[in-house]
Every structure is written in structure tokens, then in C-alpha cells.
Amino acid sequence: MKQEQPRSWSIAEVSRESNVSSRTLRHYHQLGLLVPAYTGHNGYRYYGHAELLRLQRILLLRELGLGLETIAGVLAGQTSQLEALGVHRRWLLAERDRLDRMAATVDATMTALRQGDTMSAEDIFKDFDNNPYEQEARQRWGDRTIEDSKGRHAAMTDAEKKAFLQEARDINEELARCFDAGLKADAPDVQAAVDRHYKWVCASWTPDAESYVGLGRMYVEDPRFTAFYDKSSAGLAPYLFEGIKAYATSRLT
Numbered sequence: 001m002k003q004e005q006p007r008s009w010s011i012a013e014v015s016r017e018s019n020v021s022s023r024t025l026r027h028y029h030q031l032g033l034l035v036p037a038y039t040g041h042n043g044y045r046y047y048g049h050a051e052l053l054r055l056q057r058i059l060l061l062r063e064l065g066l067g068l069e070t071i072a073g074v075l076a077g078q079t080s081q082l083e084a085l086g087v088h089r090r091w092l093l094a095e096r097d098r099l100d101r102m103a104a105t106v107d108a109t110m111t112a113l114r115q116g117d118t119m120s121a122e123d124i125f126k127d128f129d130n131n132p133y134e135q136e137a138r139q140r141w142g143d144r145t146i147e148d149s150k151g152r153h154a155a156m157t158d159a160e161k162k163a164f165l166q167e168a169r170d171i172n173e174e175l176a177r178c179f180d181a182g183l184k185a186d187a188p189d190v191q192a193a194v195d196r197h198y199k200w201v202c203a204s205w206t207p208d209a210e211s212y213v214g215l216g217r218m219y220v221e222d223p224r225f226t227a228f229y230d231k232s233s234a235g236l237a238p239y240l241f242e243g244i245k246a247y248a249t250s251r252l253t
Helices: 011-018 022-031 049-063 067-076 081-117 136-142 143-154 158-179 188-202 209-221 223-230 236-251
Strands: 043-048
Touching: 011 022, 011 043, 011 049, 022 081, 043 049, 049 067, 067 209, 081 209, 158 188, 158 223, 188 209, 188 236, 209 223, 209 236, 223 236
Parallel strands: none
Antiparallel strands: none
């Protein structure tokens, strides 16, 4: 009786099922983070069940905000799939519990509003985490800059806040198109996208050449920011950093 061959999935199938672009999968391969089971005669990459499980672990770690280099180190230290999944499960349950506590606080607030009761400030903000970046930002740029930034955002209408977030997504998509086209960081189209990015940043605070380059460096060095930009295109954070350096030299000095 002929033994069935193990199931495999083409890169297009994996991309469709996981919602990870083929470009990103190829990038993971180049980094050695996710190596296909084999490459067909047609040059296409094919993945087996083990590779799909590894991709699942990568995506879980990405959701936690880890950078690709950190993820590679985590995966290298986990030899057991069950052990790795157990760790991920504990992280997910902890996050679920945190969200449940926040939902309970919102429920209590709604109940108090319906009954005409007044909640204490402590109860209103119970179980809500502080901005995880604020303390770091204060250390980097000072209290005055951060307070000014918070004031600008507080003055925004809901529509303006929505437009602010949409502009960030649009800028990332434009940068990703330039990146995919192989344009150099100082190319006019790239610099036009970086100019949009600088003006977007200026809605919160106005950096000079040095601080703008410092911001770009943070995008690369801080895995939380790297993960945000890499959602648009793997490798976009260092690409933006190079664009920022060129922009700062030509426009801000």
C-alpha cells in the first residue's frame, strides 16, 4: 500500500490562511526565522505542518510586540513545541484577564451612570494601564515636550484623532510601496513620504534634526515600534530610519 506524502502548503496558501504576505514570508526565510520545508522545481517555497506551527509561534510573539531578532532568540531557546505553546497560552490568558478586568471597570462605570452615582477617580481608572511609552518619552525629550504633546492631543476632536491615526496608516502604506519598488532612502518619492511623516509627528511635537533622527533610531531599536512599522512591510522600520536621516540632513539642518 502506497504511503501518503506529508501534507504541504505553497507560500501562496500559507499567505492566504495566515494573513501574512508572501513578501513577509520570504523575508522571514531570508532571516532564517521561518525556513520552508523545501523549494519545488518551480522555485516556489512549500511549508509543512512543523513550519505552520512555527509561524503560529512567530505571530503570537509579534502580537506581544517583540522584534524579529528577539523572536529568533526566543524560538532558538524553545526546543519543545508543547513547552512553547504553553508559554504562549499563559501570556494570552494573562492578556485576557487584563482585558476582562478593564471590561468590568467599564461595566461598573456604565452602572454608576445609569443609577446617577458618582465614582471615585481611583475606581474610574481601576485596572487601566498607564501609557507604557510615556516615562521613556519623558526621559528622552523632557517633561515640557510630553506635556505639550498631551495637550495637543487632548485638544483634538474625535474626528481629528481618527484622521491622525488614518494618516499614520496611509504614510506607512506609501513608505511600503517605495520600499517594495526598491527606491533609495533619498529618492524624491521616499522623501515626500518622510515629509508627510515629519508633519504627522509635528502634530504632537516639533523635533529638530537631532531629535527626529533619534526618533527614527528608536523605531529600529525598540521592538515595539519596529513591530508597528513591520506590520505594513517587513523591514520598513530601518528603511524609514534611513529616510529620516536623509530628510534631517537636507531639510532640518
